[in-house]
Amino acid sequence: MRIFAEIHLLLKNKAVLAGASGLIGSNLLQILLDRNYYDEVVILVRQMLPVEHLKLTQIQVDFDHLEDHTNTITGHAIFCCVGSTKKKTPDLAVYRKVDHDYPLLLAQIALKNGIEQYHLVSALGANAVSSNFYTRMKGETENDIKNIGLPCLHIYRPALLTGNRSEFRLAERIFTPIMRMMDPLLIGGLKKYRSIPAKAVASAMYNESMNNESGVFIHPSDQIKQLS
Numbered sequence: 001m002r003i004f005a006e007i008h009l010l011l012k013n014k015a016v017l018a019g020a021s022g023l024i025g026s027n028l029l030q031i032l033l034d035r036n037y038y039d040e041v042v043i044l045v046r047q048m049l050p051v052e053h054l055k056l057t058q059i060q061v062d063f064d065h066l067e068d069h070t071n072t073i074t075g076h077a078i079f080c081c082v083g084s085t086k087k088k089t090p091d092l093a094v095y096r097k098v099d100h101d102y103p104l105l106l107a108q109i110a111l112k113n114g115i116e117q118y119h120l121v122s123a124l125g126a127n128a129v130s131s132n133f134y135t136r137m138k139g140e141t142e143n144d145i146k147n148i149g150l151p152c153l154h155i156y157r158p159a160l161l162t163g164n165r166s167e168f169r170l171a172e173r174i175f176t177p178i179m180r181m182m183d184p185l186l187i188g189g190l191k192k193y194r195s196i197p198a199k200a201v202a203s204a205m206y207n208e209s210m211n212n213e214s215g216v217f218i219h220p221s222d223q224i225k226q227l228s
Contacts (some may be wrong), residue, residue, distance in 0.1 A: 014040040014075030025081035028202035077117040159221040160195040191222035203228035
């Protein structure tokens with residue numbers, strides 16, 4: 001183990017994070033900056049964030065032209081926490097662009113640049129043949145990224161997220177206290193429906209990125225908690 005630790009000190013690990021202003025992304029950013037595995041952290045943002053750190057670089061991008069920043073999107077791992085809501089993007093075509101097209105384009109760049117790992121935040125119930133727009137879109141996003149042929153793809157399917165958002169979401173305000181009461185009742189195969197702290201998802205993503213495995217890994221919500 002000491003030999004591996006010494007080798008790591010000689011190497012520089014770089015992480016690229018998209019969606020750093022969101023609930024999971026902001027928690028993940030803090031973890032990436034606080035812990036030692038990554039020496040360089042690049043975040044792709046629409047607007048610059050009020051965060052400064054010696055190993056942090058912020059790149060202001062237009063996600064419609066993400067390919068303009070291909071030379072910057074390099075390193076060991078990409079973490080994609082990009083996502084929107086119907087309230088923010090009532091136009092379903094725009095909604096799909098944010099939740100499907102941007103993560104897919106980022107994955108294509110990752111493959112082109114030889115990035116070892118891609119970590120995608122999806123959603124509980126993602127299913128490409130679902131009649132529900134949201135779960136179908138998430139399922140299609142998963143499938144399309146799988147088909148790219150990345151060497152290592154981790155897909156995280158969290159249930160209802162808990163944590164302090166910068167924005168107000170009525171549904172979460174209503175269901176979070178309800179889920180706190182219901183969570184202990186969800187046992188066995190129902191555990192994956194328990195609410196989960198966004199910080200736990202972020203921690204699981206970080207932890208899994210330190211494993212040098214190849215393949216496609218899908219993490220349901222209850223497994224995410226175990227990995228955090």
